Amino acid sequence: MGVDHATHRATGCSLSETQTLLRVTMRDQVPTLLHHVQQTCKVPAIIPLLIKKFRGESNGLRSGDTFNIVLLGLTGTGKSASGNTILTAMNPHLKPKQLFESRPSSIPITTKCQFKTIRSLYSRRVGVVDTPDFLNDEINDQAQVEECKKFCQPGHYVVLLVIQMGRFTEGEKGMLERLEMKLDCRIRENTIVLLTHGENAKGNVQSFIDERSHLRHIVNECGNRCHVFKNTSKEPKQVMELFKKIPDYETIFPEFTEKQSLIGCRVG
16 A cells, blocks of 8 residues: 555545645655644644655655665766765755765775765655775775675666766776676666766867777767766756766656756755
8 A cells, every 4th residue: 555545544634635745855845744734634643654755764665766876986086076966966055964075185085885865856766875996906895895786786776987087097997897897797788977077178078088999988888878077066957967868767767857956855
């Protein structure tokens, strides 16, 4: 039984009224919603159901329904910053503790997989996963590789292979194949090459790719899916354009429309 029907039976409200009550997407709607419940249904039993619905914990939303955005790449390419770009596009008022730690450093900052949840995006729970540099022998940790694999379930993830524009090092040659060997799974069909620091790029993006045969190979193997982030930009449009490049995005996010904004999605 869905939560709409369960709430309908618990309150005595009509099903259409109950469905209206359960359409909660923003935190500031809760007080108004609960007031409406008190005035309309006058049944305290509905409150826990509404809270569960608001938190994305209802019976209709299982943990397996989460779609994960997994950031992979070498140290210092902007994985954490890119994760934060995605998160702040959903909610520009996030506090630092709700974001991934990201700062210039001569040593790796991210040494463990970290997971942040976008509670509701086009009626789909979305997770953003920051990862260590799995190709760095100094932080070789098989336990973290296994942790990352948990977020890469078929049909429930996309990989953002993060590469810094203006820099394509020897260490990045063959990185797609090496990451697939490390993860023991083929990820290229679910991968978008994400070029970071686009604000510092000189010249045409396609030229940057074409002039580097190993980078061109990676992009080609990933179905020519490539996107550029200006990590200092607060414009959510670049994130919306990224989502449109996710393979089969219309099936994954059936409520996605050009007119919708990312702002207001709940981030946990």
